[in-house]
Amino acid sequence: MNKISHETMRESSVLRWSALILVALTMFFAYMFVDVLSPLQTLLEQQKGWTPEVYGTFASSEYFLNVFVFFLFFAGIILDKMGIRFTGLLSCIIMLIGAGIKLYAISDWFGADNALYDLLNSFAVSFPPAAKLASVGFAIFGCGIEMAGITVSKTIVKWFTGKEMALAMGLEMAIARLGVAVVFWISPYFANLGTPDVVRPVAVCCLLLCIGFLTFFVYTLMDKKLDSQDSTLSKELDEEPEEGFKMSDLGKLLTNKVYIITALLCVLYYAAIFPFQKFATSMLENRLGLSTTDASQLFSWFPIGAMILTPLLGWFLDKKGKGATMLIFGSILVFVCHMTFAIYPFVEGDSNSLLVAYSAIIVLGVSFSLVPAALWPSIPHLVDKTYLGSAYSIVFLIQNFGLWLFPIIIGVVLDKSNPAEVLIANNGVYNYTPAMLVFASCGIFACILGLWLKAEDKKHGYGLEEPNVKS
Numbered sequence: 176m177n178k179i180s181h182e183t184m185r186e187s188s189v190l191r192w193s194a195l196i197l198v199a200l201t202m203f204f205a206y207m208f209v210d211v212l213s214p215l216q217t218l219l220e221q222q223k224g225w226t227p228e229v230y231g232t233f234a235s236s237e238y239f240l241n242v243f244v245f246f247l248f249f250a251g252i253i254l255d256k257m258g259i260r261f262t263g264l265l266s267c268i269i270m271l272i273g274a275g276i277k278l279y280a281i282s283d284w285f286g287a288d289n290a291l292y293d294l295l296n297s298f299a300v301s302f303p304p305a306a307k308l309a310s311v312g313f314a315i316f317g318c319g320i321e322m323a324g325i326t327v328s329k330t331i332v333k334w335f336t337g338k339e340m341a342l343a344m345g346l347e348m349a350i351a352r353l354g355v356a357v358v359f360w361i362s363p364y365f366a367n368l369g370t371p372d373v374v375r376p377v378a379v380c381c382l383l384l385c386i387g388f389l390t391f392f393v394y395t396l397m398d399k400k401l402d403s404q405d406s407t408l409s410k411e412l413d414e415e416p417e418e419g420f421k422m423s424d425l426g427k428l429l430t431n432k433v434y435i436i437t438a439l440l441c442v443l444y445y446a447a448i449f450p451f452q453k454f455a456t457s458m459l460e461n462r463l464g465l466s467t468t469d470a471s472q473l474f475s476w477f478p479i480g481a482m483i484l485t486p487l488l489g490w491f492l493d494k495k496g497k498g499a500t501m502l503i504f505g506s507i508l509v510f511v512c513h514m515t516f517a518i519y520p521f522v523e524g525d526s527n528s529l530l531v532a533y534s535a536i537i538v539l540g541v542s543f544s545l546v547p548a549a550l551w552p553s554i555p556h557l558v559d560k561t562y563l564g565s566a567y568s569i570v571f572l573i574q575n576f577g578l579w580l581f582p583i584i585i586g587v588v589l590d591k592s593n594p595a596e597v598l599i600a601n602n603g604v605y606n607y608t609p610a611m612l613v614f615a616s617c618g619i620f621a622c623i624l625g626l627w628l629k630a631e632d633k634k635h636g637y638g639l640e641e642p643n644v645k646s
């Protein structure tokens with residue numbers, strides 16, 4: 176009898192980690208694009224007249240189509256039906272189209288003599304036409320990045336199941352966080368290179384997105400080879416092919432209590448992170464009296480902290496487990512950080528105030544390592560792998576609802592808590608306390624859900640507290 180070799184590309188650690196780096200680079204450039212305007216809120220207000228409410232609505236548009244046209248739901252089905260290569264490339268193309276529209280919208284080419292400009296100027300006049308078109312572009316881009324996100328999660332499960340899965344997910348997120356940190360440095364730099372201008376950094380990030388497309392393309396060559404090795408192996412072992420996604424699987428997902436608790440924890444936790452990221456620079460400018468560049472560089476320690484710790488915590492989860500406990504601690508820390516920014520009596524130019532702000536940002540970075548490192552590798556413990564793509568897409572869909580809603584809520588809270596006369600009396604300095612209390616409350620609710628999840632895991636043994644690597 177012939178001896179069957181079980182060796183595939185995933186057994187080579189060099190190839191496995193190379194695959195990870197290629198897809199992680201795609202996410203690196205995508206995350207850079209997401210936050211390219213985040214450090215420039217003040218410049219957008221000065222140059223383009225985008226008030227906090229306009230800016231908040233624009234920031235939330237990234238998630239609009241995913242939530243209200245259910246794009247993420249379809250993305251999950253496309254991923255489970257069409258596979259990683261098709262879905263990944265499609266997501267890159269969608270990101271490029273959306274990014275191009277956003278760039279055009281904020282550029283000088285889109286001006287008053289343009290028919291589309293006039294059309295967009297004919298309704299909701301308090302929302303500038305450039306912000307409207309930029310929001311459309313960002314909404315399209317948002318479909319692409321979320322589709323890429325679920326594709327990359329499934330890719331990691333494909334290459335790393337039974338191996339260093341949490342470490343790989345942690346490393347992928349660390350590379351994405353590096354993208355955010357980098358953009359918080361380079362965006363104000365490019366904006367201020369010459370006459371201050373918001374278009375320059377966006378153009379640079381559009382170019383970088385093209386590199387992300389290329390790295391994913393190279394990955395598809397590896398993916399194709401792995402699929403052919405897997406199908407040869409299945410034939411030799413006489414295994415039944417996998418059935419793939421069925422509509423009935425959706426019912427199974429939505430009635431899976433522990434999966435729904437995880438999704439709700441995800442929406443509340445991330446609502447306190449990504450929407451905060453959009454307002455953080457401006458919050459630090461207003462609370463500490465910092466310049467845009469200083470505020471942006473201070474905030475960049477948040478993704479840097481998360482970048483350093485996420486892979487370490489992923490490694491810890493692989494070896495020691497304790498995933499549900501990590502979710503609880505991470506939620507407590509997000510609360511601590513936001514409460515600090517809500518109530519600490521910061522004084523402009525005071526070194527203690529600066530120390531407190533740095534500490535709170537680092538605490539947030541630690542939190543943002545604990546939760547993602549534990550959350551995403553927990554999904555394969557809770558659902559069947561035949562509909563894993565859809566499982567990730569539904570969690571992202573629920574999460575996206577929060578990510579859409581919260582920038583709008585925060586924009587409105589900021590406008591309402593800073594009426595024009597108060598703002599003038601405060602020399603244009605915004606009061607951020609009510610907005611930060613909204614973010615802090617998300618941490619409390621996420622913590623309660625974390626405790627519930629841990630109790631369910633203890634009762635039913637999903638393995639959330641178990642290590643991933645089976646020795």
Ligand SMILES: NCCCC[C@H](N)C(=O)NCC(=O)O
Pocket residue numbers: 209320321324348351445449547571574
């Ligand atoms: N603005 C980028 C949002 C990406 C959200 C994505 N659904 C996600 O949660 N990714 C995992 C992470 O921790 O970044």
